[in-house]
Amino acid sequence: MTTLDGNVLAGRLADTFGWDATAADARCATCGAHGPIAIAVVYATRMGVVARCGNCDGVLATFVEAADGRAWFGMPGISALEITRWTPESESPA
Amino acid sequence: MSFITRGFSSRRGERDPRLPPGQSLVTDWPVLSAGPTPEVDPADWEFVVRTENGAHSWNWDELHALGVEDIITDIHCVTHWTKLEMPWRGVPLDKIWESVETEHDYVMAHSYGGYTTNVPVEHLLDGKSWIAFEADGAPLDPEHGGPARLLVPHLYFWKSAKWIRGLVTMPSDEAGFWEQNGYHLRGDPWLEERYW
Amino acid sequence: MTSRRPATWHVATVVDSRNETPTARRIELDVPTWPGNDAGSHVDVRLTAPDGYQATRSYSIGSAGEGTRIVLAVDEVPEGEVSPFLVHELRAGDQLELHGPLGAFFVWTPPPPAPGETPRPVQLIAGGSGVVPLYAMAAAHAESGDATQFRLLYSVRTPEDVFFRDELTALTVAEPALRLDIVYTRRAPPDWPTPPARVTRDRLQAAALPAASRPRVYVCGPTPFVEAVAGWLIDAGHRPGDVRTERFGGS
Numbered sequence: 312m313t314t315l316d317g318n319v320l321a322g323r324l325a326d327t328f329g330w331d332a333t334a335a336d337a338r339c340a341t342c343g344a345h346g347p348i349a350i351a352v353v354y355a356t357r358m359g360v361v362a363r364c365g366n367c368d369g370v371l372a373t374f375v376e377a378a379d380g381r382a383w384f385g386m387p388g389i390s391a392l393e394i395t396r397w398t399p400e401s402e403s404p405a
Numbered sequence: 406m407s408f409i410t411r412g413f414s415s416r417r418g419e420r421d422p423r424l425p426p427g428q429s430l431v432t433d434w435p436v437l438s439a440g441p442t443p444e445v446d447p448a449d450w451e452f453v454v455r456t457e458n459g460a461h462s463w464n465w466d467e468l469h470a471l472g473v474e475d476i477i478t479d480i481h482c483v484t485h486w487t488k489l490e491m492p493w494r495g496v497p498l499d500k501i502w503e504s505v506e507t508e509h510d511y512v513m514a515h516s517y518g519g520y521t522t523n524v525p526v527e528h529l530l531d532g533k534s535w536i537a538f539e540a541d542g543a544p545l546d547p548e549h550g551g552p553a554r555l556l557v558p559h560l561y562f563w564k565s566a567k568w569i570r571g572l573v574t575m576p577s578d579e580a581g582f583w584e585q586n587g588y589h590l591r592g593d594p595w596l597e598e599r600y601w
Numbered sequence: 602m603t604s605r606r607p608a609t610w611h612v613a614t615v616v617d618s619r620n621e622t623p624t625a626r627r628i629e630l631d632v633p634t635w636p637g638n639d640a641g642s643h644v645d646v647r648l649t650a651p652d653g654y655q656a657t658r659s660y661s662i663g664s665a666g667e668g669t670r671i672v673l674a675v676d677e678v679p680e681g682e683v684s685p686f687l688v689h690e691l692r693a694g695d696q697l698e699l700h701g702p703l704g705a706f707f708v709w710t711p712p713p714p715a716p717g718e719t720p721r722p723v724q725l726i727a728g729g730s731g732v733v734p735l736y737a738m739a740a741a742h743a744e745s746g747d748a749t750q751f752r753l754l755y756s757v758r759t760p761e762d763v764f765f766r767d768e769l770t771a772l773t774v775a776e777p778a779l780r781l782d783i784v785y786t787r788r789a790p791p792d793w794p795t796p797p798a799r800v801t802r803d804r805l806q807a808a809a810l811p812a813a814s815r816p817r818v819y820v821c822g823p824t825p826f827v828e829a830v831a832g833w834l835i836d837a838g839h840r841p842g843d844v845r846t847e848r849f850g851g852s
Contacts, residue, residue, distance in 0.1 A: 312438050312548075313824050316848045319659050321703035322645035325608035334705035349706035350846070356437040357484035358563065359586065368441060370519075375587030377600045378653065383587030407649045407698060408612075412690040415654035 317351035317362055323374045324348070327384045336393040341369030348372075348392075364388065421489075423479075425594035428487040434541070435486060436548045439582070443518040443568045447552050452536060453571035456507035462571075463501075465552075468536060471500040476535060478558040480565070481594040492542060495535030495556055502530060509574035513581060514555050517568040522581035523590065524557060524564055526574070533559055536569060561592040561599070606636045608703050615695045616670065622762045625676040625730065626688045632669050632699065640665035640741035641708035641734040641819070641847075644673070644701035648683055658683040661734035661821075661847075662702070663765065665741040674764050676730035678851065707847045709738040709819065711747040721817055722750035724810045726830055728800075728822020729757060731849055735821055736765045743775045752780040752816075754808045756800045756826065758787040782808040800826075802833045812838030820844065823851040 317333055324332040338345040344366035351362040351371055359375035373385040386392075421430045447465040454461050463471075476493040512529065514522050528534070537556040538545060545551030550567025557564045563583050584590050589598040613630040621627040642665070647657040658681075664672040677688040691697075712720055723742070725735040732755055742751050757763050763783065772779040784804065785797045798804070810816040818839060820830050827848045834844050 312436060313850045314848070315824065315850050316846060318643070318704060318707050318847045321643070321705065322608065322657070322659065322700045325700070325703060329607075331608050331703055331705040333703075333707075347706050354438050354440055356439075358437050358439065358583065361439045363440060368519075370440070370582075373586040375583075375600070377587070378655075381600065383601070385586035387585065407647065407655065408696070409651055410648040410686075410697065411695050413648040413650050413656075413686050415650040415652055415656075 312354070312356070315353040315355055317347070317349040317353060319353055319355065320348060320351070320360065320362060320372075320374070323360070323384070326382075332392065332394075335395075337371060337389045338391055339364040339367060339369055339371060340388045340390040342367035421487075423489060424487050425481055426597050427485060427599075428481055428594065429485055431486040431488060434488065434549065435482070435484075437482070437484065438548070439520065440518060442547050443516075444547060445517050445552055445568060450552055451571075452501075452553070452569065454501065454505050454574075455571065456505060456574040457509060457576075458506050461504045468496055468501075468553075469538075471496050473538070474535075476537075476556070478556075480558050480562050483561040483563055483588065483592070483594075483599050491540065493535070493537050493556060494539035495537030495553075497532065498529040498534045498536070499532065501536070505574075507574045509576050511575040511578045512572040513575055513579065514564075514566040514572055515570050516566045517570045520566055520568070520582055522555075522564050522566050523575070523579055523584060524555075524560070525578065525591070528557060528560060528591075533557065537565075559593075561589075561594050563588065564592050606638060606702050608701055609634070609636075611635060611699045611701070613671075613697045613699045615691055615693050615697065617693055618691055621674050621764055622676070624688070624762075625674055625764065626691075627663070628673045628675060628687065628691065630671050630673065630697065630699070632671060635669040635671060636702070637667040638662055638665055638671065638702035639704075639708040639710050640738040642702040642704040642737075643734065644671070644699045644703060646673075646683060646687070647698045647700065648686060649698070656682045657700075659703070660687075661737070663733045663737050665737045666744065674730065674733045704734075707734065707819065707821070707845055709741065709817075711742070711745040712749065720747070720749040721815055722752070722810055724816040724818045725751065725753040726805075726809065726818065726820045726822075727753065727755045727757075728826035728830075729762070729849075730764065731820075731822025731826070731847070732757075732764050733821075734847065735819060736769065738819065739772050739779050740768065743772050743777070743779065746777075748777055750780075750810075751777070752782070752808075752810060754782045754784065754800070754805070756784045756786060756822070759785065760788070760790050784808075800830065802836070805830060805833050806837060809834075812840075815843065818844040819847075821847040822849055824848040 333349040371388040376382045534557040555566040613632045617629040
């Protein structure tokens with residue numbers, strides 16, 4: 312079966328975090344490699360979506376959706392996710 | 406709030422009274438993957454059962470020597486498809502368990518490639534499960550879990566771990582991969598135990 | 602975290618749906634709540650069946666800007682769940698649920714003016730329907746009057762399979778001009794100087810901007826195409842951070 316990349320997670324991440332985190336830097340808890348979520352290797356089937364590290368194949372995150380509207384977001388392999396609150400060139404922190 | 410999309414209908418197969426609730430009949434065999442397909446040569450293959458008392462391992466020929474039997478069984482995927490009366494060949498876990506001593510009531514199944522799933526020991530024994538090598542009259546394709554997979558057909562098929570490598574007994578039930586990420590700990594299709 | 606254009610769910614109405622290629626439809630949607638979108642963005646389209654079953658798929662937007670009309674160009678995936686419906690069943694007046702705009706990573710916006718600096722050129726590489734977000738980038742580039750050098754290498758099976766053909770042709774004579782290289786892989790037009798052939802490492806090298814120009818590269822198309830091209834780009838000296846990819850699955 313063919314893989315996709317983390318770009319397809321944008322909608323699910325926006326539903327989870329309230330913003331599109333595909334450009335956010337994530338660190339793989341298995342091997343330490345980091346990069347934007349957009350470059351994760353994604354396996355998508357009706358079981359759910361599994362995002363894996365392109366360096367070591369370790370599972371970064373999972374999305375599972377039930378037919379009754381419940382959904383689960385797992386982040387077993389992301390040790391931390393960088394979020395940009397502000398940048399020096401733009402505004403000062405609130 | 407979602408609305409019904411004009412002209413869109415779900416493509417599920419036919420309903421059939423022989424099926425568990427929410428399942429539809431299919432005649433093909435869908436492949437669902439959570440990661441890359443491992444390539445394991447039977448010459449290098451090993452199956453291990455590890456308990457609190459030690460470990461026992463079998464290579465390909467040793468496991469086959471325990472006695473391979475023919476099975477006809479239905480399989481039910483949590484993604485709503487069911488295949489009826491599918492022919493399989495494998496070694497029953499009952500034969501394997503003759504070499505196992507444990508007080509533990511649960512196992513974690515481990516696969517080549519890292520997949521895990523948890524099963525209570527009572528759901529493996531008394532003719533309920535096999536280590537399977539053939540399906541539909543042919544050796545298992547790697548994409549379907551070959552060279553060998555766990556076959557526990559009375560539970561949802563994510564419990565039938567592809568590329569099985571071994572079982573580790575546990576004193577309490579702990580969640581494997583899908584169970585950690587939203588799926589039911591036990592997975593009985595007749596009770597529709599799909600999710601948490 | 603705030604965003605200029607937060608992703609939300611919208612109800613879109615189909616304004617127009619017409620054949621784009623023998624296997625694809627161009628669908629124009631009116632989305633009254635649309636906040637506008639950057640070039641390269643996509644939407645998730647969610648369909649709901651009468652029994653409650655839902656299927657969601659992502660589609661790149663072939664347009665960019667501040668308006669409330671967006672254009673999708675959907676290629677039919679054989680045995681697909683959503684694309685056959687969008688290509689064969691959907692008609693003007695129908696409504697669709699959309700989630701967007703999405704795509705914080707695979708987008709292009711005109712760079713801020715940096716006096717005295719030459720902007721880095723942009724190399725777009727498209728495989729089949731992967732041209733949709735890249736066309737949106739090329740169109741946004743022309744609209745902005747931005748002086749950056751833009752090139753598009755577009756791999757496509759036959760002349761009938763070219764998406765946005767008229768629009769791409771117009772961009773090649775606009776100011777600033779898009780440099781367009783089409784590679785036909787199965788059948789070329791009768792007067793074509795090169796016989797049909799897939800993009801190879803050498804073909805890519807000949808048509809694309811070299812690593813020495815330090816282009817920003819965007820590659821989009823079926824997964825095997827994207828991975829082959831990205832590999833060749835890295836081998837040719839482009840830095841991984843300079844190459845952005847979007848995989849469409851398929852073969």
